[in-house]
Amino acid sequence: MIRYLLPFLAVILGYTGMLFFRPEHRIGLKLLLAFSGSFLLSVTVLHLVPEVYVGATNYLIPGLCIMGGILLQIVLEFFSQGAEHGHTHGHGRMAHIPWALFASLCLHAFLEGLAVNDNQMAIGIAVHHLPIALILTGFFLNSHLAKPAIFLFMLTFAAMTPLGTFIATQLPDGLGDLHRPLMALVIGVLFHISSTIIFEASENHKFNLAKTGMILLGIGLAAFL
Numbered sequence: 001m002i003r004y005l006l007p008f009l010a011v012i013l014g015y016t017g018m019l020f021f022r023p024e025h026r027i028g029l030k031l032l033l034a035f036s037g038s039f040l041l042s043v044t045v046l047h048l049v050p051e052v053y054v055g056a057t058n059y060l061i062p063g064l065c066i067m068g069g070i071l072l073q074i075v076l077e078f079f080s081q082g083a084e085h086g087h088t089h090g091h092g093r094m095a096h097i098p099w100a101l102f103a104s105l106c107l108h109a110f111l112e113g114l115a116v117n118d119n120q121m122a123i124g125i126a127v128h129h130l131p132i133a134l135i136l137t138g139f140f141l142n143s144h145l146a147k148p149a150i151f152l153f154m155l156t157f158a159a160m161t162p163l164g165t166f167i168a169t170q171l172p173d174g175l176g177d178l179h180r181p182l183m184a185l186v187i188g189v190l191f192h193i194s195s196t197i198i199f200e201a202s203e204n205h206k207f208n209l210a211k212t213g214m215i216l217l218g219i220g221l222a223a224f225l
Helices: 002-021 026-053 060-080 099-114 119-142 147-170 172-199 209-224
Strands: none
Touching: 002 099, 002 119, 002 147, 026 119, 026 172, 026 209, 060 099, 060 172, 099 119, 099 147, 099 172, 119 147, 119 209
């Protein structure tokens, strides 16, 4: 149950936190993003990568699928404009939900849900989703999107990761031989997202002690899960 609830509640917490408290300190959000990126990358490397390679008879297939996941995320970001790792562009008034952004983020969250096969991964995805939900909600509020539309967007986004987890756990026989390459595809998506967050954590690629500390903290916590 925890692996279903944590990613969902993280989005709802980020949504309500921004809706009611409207934190304006972008430095705090950047630090939270840096921590979430390093934590997610570490959980992916330490938990998911060994899973797809252990017992594999052909290492080329998982490797190609990982690269395919990276390319897939690049395509998704063409529509989402990088919202998965904290980028939001423009603050013009919105009359309706940006459907390209909506579809891209929902597909991204659904794919992440396929990788949530234990509580450790659920924590990693939840930590990743919390700052994204904060930033997305703030972006929509600043764009004057109607609050019912924001609620619908964020609620659906929150539900997509548990949906992916449910399908992955309820249909293991249906996935069959596709399980390993599908997991490798998700690893590629997570690699791209988490590494982008880390590399963009420091503006102009300058050394920042606070952000470096948050990155090290994320790595350390993931190692002890």
